[in-house]
Amino acid sequence: MALKLGELLINEGLLTQEQLEEALKCQVIFGIKLGSSLIEMGFIDEGKLVKLLSKKLGVPAATRKELMEVTYTVYSLLPSSLAEKHRVIPFKLENKRLSIAMSDPTDFTAIDELAFVTGYIIQPFIAPDIRIAFALEKYYQIQRDMRYLRVSGGFKSAAAPKQGTLPDEGPTHDPIAVTYRKEDGELLNIEIPAEFEGFGSLPDLPEELVTQEEKLGRYTIDKLSFAFAAARERDEIADIFIKYLGQEFTTGALFIVRGNAAVGWRAVTGGELLSGFGELSLLLGKPSVMRDIVETRNFSMGALINTPENRQ
Template sequence: MPIKLGEMLVKARLVTPAALDDALKSQVIFGGRLGTNLIEMGCLDEEELARMLSRQLRVAYVDPRELMEVPPEVTSLIPAEMAESYRLVPLRLEGRRLSIAMADPSDLPAIDEIAFRTGYVVQPMVTPEIRLIAALEKYYGIKREIRYLPVSKELGGRRVCSYQATPADVVAASPREVVDFSALAGSEADFYPWSGEGGETTRAEALERCGVDAVSRELADARDRDAVAAALVGWGASLCERAALCVVAGEMVKGWEAYARGERLERFGELRIGLDESSVFQAVVRERGIFLGAAPDTPANRRLFDSLGGAPRGVLLVPLVMKRRVVAVLCAADAPDRLGAGLEQFRSIARKGIMAFEILILRNKILMT
């Protein structure tokens, strides 16, 4: 059995077991490869990661300077859509041999496809994901996510995630609440907008549709972070006009998944709000609190509402807290009384969402060792 990257890094004493646990947590919440998360956390530098990837995969690693200085006649050998689809950059052409930089040089179908499309013999080489994404942006104009902005020592490092790992560190969101609304009163008919005028059958169907049991099963069965996000937002959207999930990375809130009136908002992932900006996220993240009510009219809040399809009557933000740190925020937009009536359900689902993330973390630990 091939040795896992995390195990190799620990054996080489490049990272501690605690740092590896931290990186696995970060990977589940924020995505990306394990090495990328270790670099972002400041636990590993780019060159160390490249050397270990080379040892693990038994292929040569790319000199970062060469990757960032590929001549146009070489990059033109691979079209942009192929480079983006397979996440690779051509390096050099020597006779009939084309060397390419990949984050995953074990992707044999991709290598075969490149060889077939170009007519060259392909020699894969490995490079850290974070460097490859910078090269894809440089040569093909493929915009990178904000999390992939320069983090290596050479490029001016930063630290995004700072967990203090323990095997069981999930903390339920039980902070001081930040509430801004005049009344929470509301009937079940108000809360379930598709229910009839008191018809028991229709109400029962609505309750079943919105039931916590159904989303609990989805969260328990989730196989990746996006499945967790889809379950949380899908449940919220079944109760409210609009629902969304944002991830909190460092000092930035980033859109992840959102639905408005039953339709997925494709561009919600472009949302970025800094925690230094005046917004509803500030108190929620800083104080690990809940916001419920009308949001102040600020530029940051307007960006949030625009990304959700317009200014709502009221908003509810519930933090997902791990190790006393907000890693994501479950959002809903609707009438304040309707949101207030569902407050406890949203809190319960947020706790279940954190448990689902923890299950994924434990699964990754099992696979990593």
């Protein structure tokens, strides 16, 4: 979409520069669209965003009710492969005109292909990508990404920021610089993403527990720093961290904290990656060691309390 969404929202007084920068960080880290990031972080109301984009782009907006009450005769007009390819939802048919919800209604290539395949005149409607993700799962069994797992019941909303004031965004999350000493004695500073805060100060295993065989295959700090420098996306960073954790500990795991849940990202035990760990989701509203860590931003050591969330 050629429209610069962030600048538009700032000009309309619906967003501050600080909120935009925070949402852009979320967009880069979690691979979601900016509009979805703003909604999920509570910086803008879903309805206000859609209404504004509808006005600026000159296309109607699909309501949440319309997307959640699509009949089989309508959504079956579009193959699931095509719906997934273009991330669109057909939701209304009137004569030869098929109404389709899209996050980018200016994608004319997609509109032309949809018209060719269905044989109908396509009327594009705008809708948030988050809402389309849920509709794709509901009607086509196209599983949502984990990034959308905890926003199905609605979205947080925030009042429009007042001119001259900054919103209370809580603690900032700047990258953390961790200092290591290389094998030749040189000090090395490594900057790691904020979601891994505390990793650099995790206690090492006692030296006597590390066998000579393990030492020979260790992921050294030099290699670690080069791997970080070469990483280009968040999943590569996670792979580097989990490999290092697998060397240092018998069992290790990485979580992404999103809203009211901690979602599994990577896990390793006995040197082997755990498959299916991404399906794990821990509610932070229930008693658990994860909730305590997130709330206090401190380490937790020792035996776990027997709670349903901890047993997972």
